Amino acid sequence: MGVAVEIEGLTKSFGKQTVWSDVTFDLPPGEISVLLGPSGTGKSVFLKTLVGLFKPDRGSIRIDGQEVTTLHERELYAVRRRLGVLFQDGALFGSMNLYDNIAFPLREHTRKTEAEIRGIVEDRLELVGMTGDGDKFPAEISGGMRKRAGLARALVLDPELILCDEPDSGLDPVRTALLGELISELNAATGATFLIVTHDINTARTIPDHIGMLYLRRLVAFAPRAEMLASDEPVLRQFLNASREGPIGMTEEKDALEVARERERELAVDDYRGDHREGP
Numbered sequence: 464m465g466v467a468v469e470i471e472g473l474t475k476s477f478g479k480q481t482v483w484s485d486v487t488f489d490l491p492p493g494e495i496s497v498l499l500g501p502s503g504t505g506k507s508v509f510l511k512t513l514v515g516l517f518k519p520d521r522g523s524i525r526i527d528g529q530e531v532t533t534l535h536e537r538e539l540y541a542v543r544r545r546l547g548v549l550f551q552d553g554a555l556f557g558s559m560n561l562y563d564n565i566a567f568p569l570r571e572h573t574r575k576t577e578a579e580i581r582g583i584v585e586d587r588l589e590l591v592g593m594t595g596d597g598d599k600f601p602a603e604i605s606g607g608m609r610k611r612a613g614l615a616r617a618l619v620l621d622p623e624l625i626l627c628d629e630p631d632s633g634l635d636p637v638r639t640a641l642l643g644e645l646i647s648e649l650n651a652a653t654g655a656t657f658l659i660v661t662h663d664i665n666t667a668r669t670i671p672d673h674i675g676m677l678y679l680r681r682l683v684a685f686a687p688r689a690e691m692l693a694s695d696e697p698v699l700r701q702f703l704n705a706s707r708e709g710p711i712g713m714t715e716e717k718d719a720l721e722v723a724r725e726r727e728r729e730l731a732v733d734d735y736r737g738d739h740r741e742g743p
């Protein structure tokens with residue numbers, strides 16, 4: 464079953480650069496949440512902070528009620544055992560075949576026999592649709608297969624919280640959709656809590672129960688999917704509609720002049736439509 468994650472007032476900087484500050488929201492247990500945000504807004508840093516790879520400057524992270532920001536390395540190890548993490552490239556060991564890659568956490572963290580390990584690895588390979596692929600090496604398979612193998616490995620210790628950093632990066636639209644479906648199925652099968660960082664709007668529009676968005680060093684919102692998709696908040700509207708018009712620009716923050724020009728253009732179009740409206 465999935466765990467609840469409560470995040471309160473979380474702030475992270477590197478030197479003088481604040482990545483995000485005062486981030487507060489709860490990941491509901493057993494549900495899928497997606498974290499969005501333009502490039503460089505600190506989504507990966509956020510996941511790495513959750514797993515304890517970065518220490519926040521301030522704030523708290525409670526996983527299943529346990530404060531994890533103040534834990535020592537040994538205690539963190541016990542918490543990490545309850546997490547499954549899929550980083551961007553699947554992070555498989557190139558020198559091992561998929562079977563050994565997926566067996567690795569079991570051999571490292573448990574005292575299971577090789578026969579028990581075989582049963583679990585085969586089960587996870589089946590879950591991600593890769594039955595019989597265990598003897599292949601990462602270099603011999605496609606990017607999509609590497610992601611699925613990475614997911615199988617993330618699932619091997621029956622995690623209660625699964626964090627995925629852009630599981631769909633580099634995949635074609637069909638495989639992205641299939642991977643999204645797989646994540647929904649895995650969520651239903653395992654009951655784990657999922658947090659997924661993605662740039663894929665289709666994934667965000669279809670898969671999660673909740674959506675959160677980081678922008679300009681803060682959390683703009685975290686709310687149920689339908690509420691976020693219907694939001695009039697300009698940053699959310701622009702991002703979720705993949706629109707060029709709005710506050711988000713190439714350099715993250717458009718200057719005031721650029722936003723004013725866009726607003727003038729919008730008003731001109733509205734005027735034009737008003738002038739040319741057909742009579743009754």
Ligand SMILES: Nc1ncnc2c1ncn2[C@@H]1O[C@H](COP(=O)(O)OP(=O)(O)OP(=O)(O)O)[C@@H](O)[C@H]1O
Pocket residue numbers: 477482500501502503504505506507508509
């Ligand atoms: N170890 C680090 N030391 C210093 N700065 C870092 C470190 N890791 C990340 N950063 C900085 O933190 C900021 C956020 O980076 P991050 O990779 O989390 O963004 P992101 O939202 O995941 O971007 P993208 O969508 O492009 O993957 C960037 O400015 C990055 O340079």
